[in-house]
Amino acid sequence: MQKSWHPIFTVSLWIVVGGGWLSSCAQLAPKIYKPSSPKIEKLAIDTTMTPKAQQLFYKQEPRIESKKIFHKLCRKAGHNTEKTILLGCFTSNGYEGSIIIQSVTDPRLDGMMEMVAAHEMLHAAYQKLGNKERSQLASQLKRAAKQVKDEHLLAVLKEYETGDQDLYVNELHSHLGTSLANLGDPELEDYYRQYFRDRKQVVAFSDRSRSVLSEIESQVDQLEPELNRLEVNLQEEKDYIQRTEDDLKASYRDLERMKANLGNLKLQAEASLSRGDDRLVDDFEQARTRFNAEVGEFNWQAQQLQSRISQFNQQFETYTQKVDFYNELAATNRSILSSIKLAPSEVKVQPVAP
Numbered sequence: 001m002q003k004s005w006h007p008i009f010t011v012s013l014w015i016v017v018g019g020g021w022l023s024s025c026a027q028l029a030p031k032i033y034k035p036s037s038p039k040i041e042k043l044a045i046d047t048t049m050t051p052k053a054q055q056l057f058y059k060q061e062p063r064i065e066s067k068k069i070f071h072k073l074c075r076k077a078g079h080n081t082e083k084t085i086l087l088g089c090f091t092s093n094g095y096e097g098s099i100i101i102q103s104v105t106d107p108r109l110d111g112m113m114e115m116v117a118a119h120e121m122l123h124a125a126y127q128k129l130g131n132k133e134r135s136q137l138a139s140q141l142k143r144a145a146k147q148v149k150d151e152h153l154l155a156v157l158k159e160y161e162t163g164d165q166d167l168y169v170n171e172l173h174s175h176l177g178t179s180l181a182n183l184g185d186p187e188l189e190d191y192y193r194q195y196f197r198d199r200k201q202v203v204a205f206s207d208r209s210r211s212v213l214s215e216i217e218s219q220v221d222q223l224e225p226e227l228n229r230l231e232v233n234l235q236e237e238k239d240y241i242q243r244t245e246d247d248l249k250a251s252y253r254d255l256e257r258m259k260a261n262l263g264n265l266k267l268q269a270e271a272s273l274s275r276g277d278d279r280l281v282d283d284f285e286q287a288r289t290r291f292n293a294e295v296g297e298f299n300w301q302a303q304q305l306q307s308r309i310s311q312f313n314q315q316f317e318t319y320t321q322k323v324d325f326y327n328e329l330a331a332t333n334r335s336i337l338s339s340i341k342l343a344p345s346e347v348k349v350q351p352v353a354p
Contacts, residue, residue: 033058040064043101043117047202053195056128057121060090062099064113070102088116090123097124111208115178118202122174125195134169137191141172144183152210152217153179179206216333223326230319237312244305251298258291 033055035041040062044054065073074089087102099120104112129137148154157175160168176183177192181203192199265287269280 036061036063040117043114047114047118047205048197048199049118049121050193050195050197053121053125056124056195057099057117060092060097060099060120060124062101062117062120064101064103066103070100073100087112088120090120092124092127097127099124108212109209111205114205115202115209118178118196118205119174122177122195123170126170126173134166137173138165138169140185140188140191141169141176144176144180144185144188145172147182147184148176148180150179150210150214152214178202213333216329220326220329220333223322223329227319227322227326230315230322234312234316234319237308237315241305241308241312244301244308248298248301248305251294251301255291255294255298258287258294262287262291 035044035054035058040058043062044057049057070087087104089100091098091100099117101113101116101120126134145157148157153175157168157172160171177195177199181200183189183192189199196202262284265280265284269284272278272280
């Protein structure tokens with residue numbers, strides 16, 4: 001039987017050099033992606049992105065947009081930017097991707113944009129992973145998530161955990177890579193080295209960007225129960241003072257009656273004594289002794305009450321100062337958040353077509 005031969009064709013580029021023939025396989029040079037702006041380039045450099053990560057980052061055509069434009073674009077892409085303080089979004093159609101970062105100008109949120117840039121770049125990186133890589137990472141990332149102690153990060157991850165598991169792992173991939181200093185897994189640390197020369201620097205940006213809000217939240221968390229206790233104690237003390245005042249007013253009325261009776265008894269004793277009868281004199285002296293004792297007790301109780309009132313006023317002043325400080329913290333928190341989140345009046349609701 002005659003064999004049939006199927007020639008294998010290779011595309012080669014032949015170059016004549018010095019009279020000799022050299023062969024070289026033709027290859028397309030990989031496209032080099034450039035940063036769209038100096039600010040974008042600075043974000044990549046400051047977060048210690050490796051050349052591989054920088055190319056991946058630049059390929060997504062990252063943009064820095066104002067608050068209103070950012071929220072509009074990310075909402076249009078189906079992102080709920082109100083759930084988290086993370087101010088960036090990554091969108092992709094499977095072939096081309098886009099990263100949008102909200103401009104953050106408040107110096108108290110220094111490090112926020114750097115953290116967001118690194119976070120969104122890792123989302124783009126996760127999209128390029130195959131199913132086998134994702135499966136291997138899933139178990140590693142879920143183990144690493146047990147190292148998380150930060151309450152804010154725990155709350156964010158918990159929201160994703162109950163939903164789509166691939167999305168959960170995707171978020172773990174970005175959140176843990178940028179926010180968790182100790183992954184507890186050398187292999188996972190090695191994995192992230194392909195994206196960051198110094199991942200600790202990225203975590204430092206994350207910590208810095210959260211530090212102000214975390215400090216405020218911590219102070220608020222400490223102050224709130226303290227204010228509640230003070231308020232309860234002050235109310236109890238106020239009630240006690242009110243009851244004591246009522247009792248003293250009743251005692252004062254009794255003393256006024258005793259004083260009037262004592263005056264009448266004195267007149268009767270003096271009249272009886274002028275007639276040579278001194279029996280009422282002893283009754284008067286005994287009544288006067290009882291009255292003076294009651295007056296002494298009344299004055300002591302009044303002094304005690306005055307002392308309690310002074311202490312109450314001091315406690316109330318302390319309470320007022322703490323309330324003012326609490327309100328200042330709340331105002332500061334609102335001020336910071338208002339610089340990066342849309343107010344309800346800024347959100348335009350599109351009418352639903354009938």
